[in-house]
Amino acid sequence: MLDVFSILHSNWELLLIGQYPNGPMGGLVNTLILSALALVIAFPLSILLAMARISPFRALRYPAFVWVYVLRGIPLLLVIFWTYFLVPVLIGHNISAFATMLCTLVIYQSAYLSEIVRGGIQALPHGQYEAARALGMGYWRAMGWVILPQALYNALPSMISQFVSIIKETTLGYIINMQELTFSANQVNNQLLTKPFQVYFILAVTYFCICYSLTRLAGAVEKRIERKRKGEHGGSAVAKAPVELASTDLSR
Amino acid sequence: MKPMITFSNIDKWYGEYRALTTINAEISKGEVVVVCGPSGSGKSTLIRTVNRLEGIQGGQILFEGHDIHGTDANVNRLRSRIGFVFQSFNLFPHLSVLDNITLSPTKVKGLKGAAAKKHAMELLDRVGMAHKAGAYPGQLSGGQQQRVAIARALAMEPPVMLFDEPTSALDPEMVGEVLSVMRGLAKEGMTMMCVTHEMNFAREVADTIWFMDAGQILEKATPEVFFTQPAHPRAQRFISDLRSH
Amino acid sequence: MIKDFDLGPILTGEYATLMLQGAELTLKLMLFAWLLAMSLAFLLVVVRLTGNKFAERLVAGYVAYHRNVPTLVQLMLWYFGVPTLLPESVQLWLANYSTEFIFAVIALGLCQAAYFCEDLRAGLRAIPDGQTEAARALGLGYVRSMRYVILPQGIRNSLPSLINHTVLLFKNTSLAMAIGVVELTYATREVENYTFRTFESYSVATVGYLVFSLLLMGIGALIARRFELARAR
16 A cells, blocks of 8 residues: 555656646646636526526526426436537537536536525525615616625535535546546556556545545635624525535535 | 422532522422522523433432432333423424324333323313324414423323423413413322413412522412512512513 | 437337346446445444444544545446455456446445435434423433434435435446446447437437436425425424
8 A cells, every 4th residue: 555655656747737748738737627617617607597597587497497407317427428429510620528528517517506596596585685676776786786796605605515516527527538637547547557446546535635625615614604694684594505406426 | 298309409510600509399299389580590400300301410309209310210211200391392293193192102101002092182182182183293383282292291191290481482372271271280189390481370370489590499488478478589579570560 | 410310220129228228227226326325324324323432533534535535436446446455366256247336336335325324414413402302201212212203303304315315326327337337328328339329329318317317306306295394383
């Protein structure tokens, strides 16, 4: 087991940044870049989707509902294969594995994030919206200045958890040969051949450290929000996704 | 005749805070004791030590001659002879009203199903809830739930009933129905210890009133004496506060 | 692509058999993993209930590991890594069998047990203290209180989360394709490779997964409503 350290020592570059600068960026850095990009792009989309889900117009509500439920009902892997197949057909040329994963994660996560945002909006006392309208704000102003800021702040811990989920989901990039951490670990294993347990152990520990710290961060943020909110008006506590939700790897 | 419950030099601490100080008291068979006093006086703590829901650090509580807090006490057996009614009812929401009442007699006393059911229906009739035997607690009002809770406590046929602020969590219009059940029990000669704020009830039904403040029993008197000429100055202030309402 | 959409080759003959076999393996994998996960979760909860500090930390560590390491990595660690830890003779014996399925069941089951354990724990935590007090005041000892009052309520409270995570387990079976288990997703890829009918084969698989997921969610909702505890007013 002690060879864990020697393996790390000789392969840390491959695991951290893949073949860069002699090739595309890979490894852990690529994993984190992919995760961050996916979250940043999926986030505004999820807000729109959440608003569609609770919109008074059936033409918006029904398709949004179907979209979210379909994405909740099929495995992420299948969505990856669909994206891998459909996007080149739609835009006329092939796309890289990174782009495929990015598109997939954005689509998949916007559905889950939208449920969290929706939960956050619906957890606010209805009086908030009424008060905003009573002050003369229209629907969009009320949403933008009163409802969403509060809902999103309350949903912050759940968002951090979803970020953890995204990081875990990037591992599926390995199956379509995307250069992320798991792929790099496999490359190391294929070179060494005789120490698979040590290599995968390193892989597991790396993910554990990152995800666990983020989960703890989410917990700390949640406590801080609870304290602030309880002090103010003992009202809306931290927003969690409605119970019917199952993310891919729900870490709360 | 030996008293049913004896408190000897009871002391209790929550960490640094002294909750009960040198409590000495007795409850005889058939006696109805009402414990009253300002909030935080230790009334609930005291009644909860009787069936060991709370522990004690000093002294001894004897129930029918048995030391409840002794290391070799058969707590479950002793508890099955003490009926306890909670402020928040604590009915079991996953069981019907009837099952709530028959649970303990069948599992602890080993009563057969049919006999337990018959007894339960009699008790429900007594508290005026026979028509709701098949209902679930979530479908009942507070007053109804508390009456079922009383029937559940009575199902073990205990010689003594303890009531911990039984009406404090009820809306005002439901307090009466619970108090009348308790009044009925007292008339039938049940030994009772009640912690309550319902002073009219105390005046009517109690044999003895214990006035508590800051973890001590400051005065023990009959209702006639307590409500007209209490001896202890703190009790006098309590009574005059009551009158000024 | 749309105009020559033809489900024929997929739904008949050898390719249909492939897909069906894949579906069957998916369901088998899920069933065994679920059983393993549930039994282990109950065990973990019981261990947690003993109140032993060391045991608590152990269970907490188990849960933290399985929730923070990606499921795919757990699968790989079990399938590629663990066999090399076993003695030579056992490894040689194992080589005679296709061990992908067993390791997939173990990996998925152990991972899911962590989620189920937390669900049960949350369900138990949601029970008001007064319930235990009332049960004890009636003379029911620890075991009887647990059996007739606490556990029934705890399980009812956990049902929505348990059902959620069961659907999650079902979707996670697709990950087993990475270690060579020929479940539905793997079979779909094979059929696609042979027939080049990507759209059709993916659609069939999608419908298959969707129907079963929705079925699970629907059954779950029914069970939850049947056992829903009407809260006291």
